[in-house]
Amino acid sequence: MNLLRLLVPLAALAAVNLAAGFDSAAWEFRQSFTLDQAGPLRLTLPAETLDAARTDLADLRLLGPDGAEIPFALVRRTTVRPTTERVTVQARLIDRATVAEFALSEVKSLQRLRLETPATDFIKGATVEVQDESGRWQPAADSALVFRTRHGVEQLTLELAGLRGRAVRLTLEDERTAPIPLTAVVVESGAGEPEVFTDLPVPIISTEQEATATRLTLDLGLQHRPLAELVLDPRERVFQRSVRLVAQRLEDDMVIEDTLATGTLARLELPGGRRFAQPTLRIETATPAARLELLIDNGDSPPLAVVRVVARLRAVTIGFDAPAAGTYTLFAGAPRAAAPRYDVAAFAADWGRLKSTTATAAERTANPAYRPAQLPADVPEFGGPIDATKWQHRRTLKLTAPGAQILELDAEALALSQPDLADLRLVRGDRQVPYLLERTTRMRTTPLALVAAPDAKRPTVGRWELALPIAGMPVDSLRLVIAEPVFARTVVVGEMQQDSRGQPWPRILGTASIRRDNAEDRTLFTIELQSRPQSGKLFIEIDHGDNAAFAPTRAEALYPVRRLRFRATDTAGCALLYGNPSATAPRYDLQLAAPRLLAAPQHSATLPAGAAEAGAPQSAFNLGGPAARYLFWAALAVVVVVLVWLVARLLPKPPAG
Numbered sequence: 196m197n198l199l200r201l202l203v204p205l206a207a208l209a210a211v212n213l214a215a216g217f218d219s220a221a222w223e224f225r226q227s228f229t230l231d232q233a234g235p236l237r238l239t240l241p242a243e244t245l246d247a248a249r250t251d252l253a254d255l256r257l258l259g260p261d262g263a264e265i266p267f268a269l270v271r272r273t274t275v276r277p278t279t280e281r282v283t284v285q286a287r288l289i290d291r292a293t294v295a296e297f298a299l300s301e302v303k304s305l306q307r308l309r310l311e312t313p314a315t316d317f318i319k320g321a322t323v324e325v326q327d328e329s330g331r332w333q334p335a336a337d338s339a340l341v342f343r344t345r346h347g348v349e350q351l352t353l354e355l356a357g358l359r360g361r362a363v364r365l366t367l368e369d370e371r372t373a374p375i376p377l378t379a380v381v382v383e384s385g386a387g388e389p390e391v392f393t394d395l396p397v398p399i400i401s402t403e404q405e406a407t408a409t410r411l412t413l414d415l416g417l418q419h420r421p422l423a424e425l426v427l428d429p430r431e432r433v434f435q436r437s438v439r440l441v442a443q444r445l446e447d448d449m450v451i452e453d454t455l456a457t458g459t460l461a462r463l464e465l466p467g468g469r470r471f472a473q474p475t476l477r478i479e480t481a482t483p484a485a486r487l488e489l490l491i492d493n494g495d496s497p498p499l500a501v502v503r504v505v506a507r508l509r510a511v512t513i514g515f516d517a518p519a520a521g522t523y524t525l526f527a528g529a530p531r532a533a534a535p536r537y538d539v540a541a542f543a544a545d546w547g548r549l550k551s552t553t554a555t556a557a558e559r560t561a562n563p564a565y566r567p568a569q570l571p572a573d574v575p576e577f578g579g580p581i582d583a584t585k586w587q588h589r590r591t592l593k594l595t596a597p598g599a600q601i602l603e604l605d606a607e608a609l610a611l612s613q614p615d616l617a618d619l620r621l622v623r624g625d626r627q628v629p630y631l632l633e634r635t636t637r638m639r640t641t642p643l644a645l646v647a648a649p650d651a652k653r654p655t656v657g658r659w660e661l662a663l664p665i666a667g668m669p670v671d672s673l674r675l676v677i678a679e680p681v682f683a684r685t686v687v688v689g690e691m692q693q694d695s696r697g698q699p700w701p702r703i704l705g706t707a708s709i710r711r712d713n714a715e716d717r718t719l720f721t722i723e724l725q726s727r728p729q730s731g732k733l734f735i736e737i738d739h740g741d742n743a744a745f746a747p748t749r750a751e752a753l754y755p756v757r758r759l760r761f762r763a764t765d766t767a768g769c770a771l772l773y774g775n776p777s778a779t780a781p782r783y784d785l786q787l788a789a790p791r792l793l794a795a796p797q798h799s800a801t802l803p804a805g806a807a808e809a810g811a812p813q814s815a816f817n818l819g820g821p822a823a824r825y826l827f828w829a830a831l832a833v834v835v836v837v838l839v840w841l842v843a844r845l846l847p848k849p850p851a852g
Contacts, residue, residue: 217264220566222256223247223528228556230523235516237270237551240525243559245511246417248527250481253534257513260521266537267515277306277383284365286377293367293374302328303384305355308365310341312351314375318342320368320469323353325360332364340463340471341367348435348459350471392423392507399504400486406640406674406753409491409498415506418485424507425476425489427460430500435461437492438476442483443635443793452635455480455487484793495719512551515539526562574599574762574788574795578627578781581620587611587774592621592800594766599795601633602759602771605802606641609757610667611774614727618778621761623769629783630761631792637756638671645750648734657737657744661752666731669754672705672723673735676749683710687736688722690729704728721753760792761785763800771802 219225224247228238240255248255257265280303284295305325323336335355343349353365365380400412415422425440437459441452456478464470476489491499516539517523583589588611594600604612604619612618621628643661650658663670673688689703705724711717735750763769785792 217256217258217262219256219258219526219562219564221529221532222254222526222562223565224559225524225526225562226556226559227522227524228554229521230517230552230554231520233517233519235514237512237514238554239510239512239551241556241559242417242420244525244527244556245419245421245481246485247559248419249530250419250483251534252511254527254529254532255513256526256532256535257515258524258526259518260523261519265515265518265523266535266539267513268537268540270512270514278303278385280382280384281379282382283379284377288369288374291369293369293377294364295377295380296362296364297380298362299360299382302359302361303382304357304359305335305363306357306383306385307355308353308363309381309383310351310353310365310377311379311381312343312375312377315343316345317372317375318463318465319372319375320465321353322366322368323355324364324366325355325358326362326364327360333358335360338469340465340469342463342471348461350461350473390423390509392509395420395506395508397425397504397506399501402501404498406638406751407493409493409501410637411489411491411501411504413487413489413504413506415482415485415487418482420482420506421509421511422478422480422482422506423509424478426505426507427474427476427489427499427501428503428505429460429462429474430502431462432464433462434496434499435459435463436496436499439490439492440476440478441488441490443488443633444483451633452488453483455482460491495717525556528562574792575629575783575785576762576764577623578629578783580625581622581627581772583620583622583625583772585775585778586618586620586772588772590771590802592769592771593803594763594769594798594800596798597764597766598762599792599797600759600761600763600800601797602761602800602802604757604759605804606664606668606754608771608773608802609669609754610665613776613778614669615780616757617780618773618775619759620772620778620781621759621769622772623763623765627781627783628761628763628769629781629785630759631785631789633758633760635756635758638753639756640674640751640753643673643733643750643752645735645747647746655739655741655744657739657746659735659747659750661733661735661750663728663731663733663752667727667729668731668752669727670724670733670752671755672721672753673733674751674753675709675720675722675735675747676718677709677711677720677745677747678718679711679745680714681711682742682745683708684737684739685709686720686722687738688724688733689736690733692729701734702726702729704733760797762792769800 224244226241226244230236244255245252252269257267259265280300282297282299284297286293286295288294308323319341321336321339321341322334323339324332325335326332335358336353339353341351341353343351363380363382367375367377395415397413397415400414403410403412437457439457440455442455444451444453456476458476459473460476461471461473463472489504491501493499590608592602609616616632619630619632621630641664643663645659645661648658648660650656675686686707686709687703688705689701691699692702693699704726705722707720707722709720735747739745
């Protein structure tokens, strides 16, 4: 009877006649499915339709067997929040274990326990037993771990999987470590059935080791996947890593990264079968692209060996009233279509109570009636003409195959270009090659040799010099490895400059306070630079004061990764120009076709090592360099001599004696 009361208003609203000439010409794709009966039902949208539709599904349309538009509602996922009960406990010490037993206010379906304790830096094996309605105790968790580290990481939750009970007995093992106080236990109960996901194995396209992170490129096959979780399976038995899932997005003429989800993955296994595993990254979004990147922060630890990644997908369903048995068609792929306003959307929550159809959709096909407003632009390969003689540096690229290209700029190109890279040009002959400039959070490292350079006037200050691979390299930060077990110091990074008179003066680039409380702490320390180096040699100073001196054991510079994306149908004749202070940033029509360029298989273009080819003639001297200073003083001396001579000529001659 309740279902009938639900169907009456829904069927009445669905009966609205939308046959007033649906024009499918603006929709690029269609996908059909066949129903063997009429009536209200739910349909899980095929992955191919989600891939073709917009992320918000505003361009999704459904047509019936007679070609009339069928109103539908996106079925919202109902989330039942568990109820919580905080129970103050009085724990007892029994046979090298802490035992807390407590009764609940009523018989409940128990989902999980959360422990409250002021203790820090502990790890305990935990066992949970639940007393059912008949008074019998049964195990609910027998191989769990609870812990809290001094770095703030903790795991104090115990899963009970919906076991019904009226009392709980919690046991914490104290055989290896001292007991900890328990102040309360928060009991979560009464949640609904867990959501059912579909597992999708995800290929790892590439693995890239960065300065302190591992970057996995994942291929989900299609875009707009309703991703709920990513499950990783590393080989390591003990690890803890912060992870971040990112997707690339075009903004104006630059490719940037959007963070979709962040979290912490961990695994800990102890003797006796005690273990904790959190290999899952929770995500609450549809994937904007088929390829995503997962960044794993390794810190000072070796990279994880991830052998398998599984995506857990939730279903996206619509509810509608099928007027008759027959073939129905889903349309998607109309970027400019306005979202429909169906009356049935007001009952979206109620549609979820209807039965779901098991109809299988056919393959997605192109809509033969599709007529785009304008033809899609091909990815352009050539831009306007260019006078390459205005650029000081030219380097020929090495391309391995025609097609979409990705070029990472090396330290030389970054150092000799304008700081904002506005003077970068790709050329083929006398024509420009349009490109997209990609600015991401990627970083590269280069090792730097530490050369002691003590200052005799400051014996308590340790001082070292470091030579950069090229002057003006855009270093963002320096990292030092220091093995000293306990210390607190201030580090200064700078470079020596010369003023207009040729006198040296220190230019400070960055400072940082570093410390290490014990030998178990990290040994890698980062000093952020507030200014970009102008020379090719840096210095590091550490003031030891009255403490024993020590020296860093290793140093490295971090600089940002900048890449160009472009199209090339020929592997020869493409070159990179840079070094033009008067050039402004180019603006290409390529950004209009950027999604096609980014979706195409990428080939790696490289800049061969070595000096740049001859470009525009360089000035005989640099206005800020030594030649200019010498010329200034020489000119000043000539002016003084001329003035003295003129004054001498103007003075009256003494009378002849």
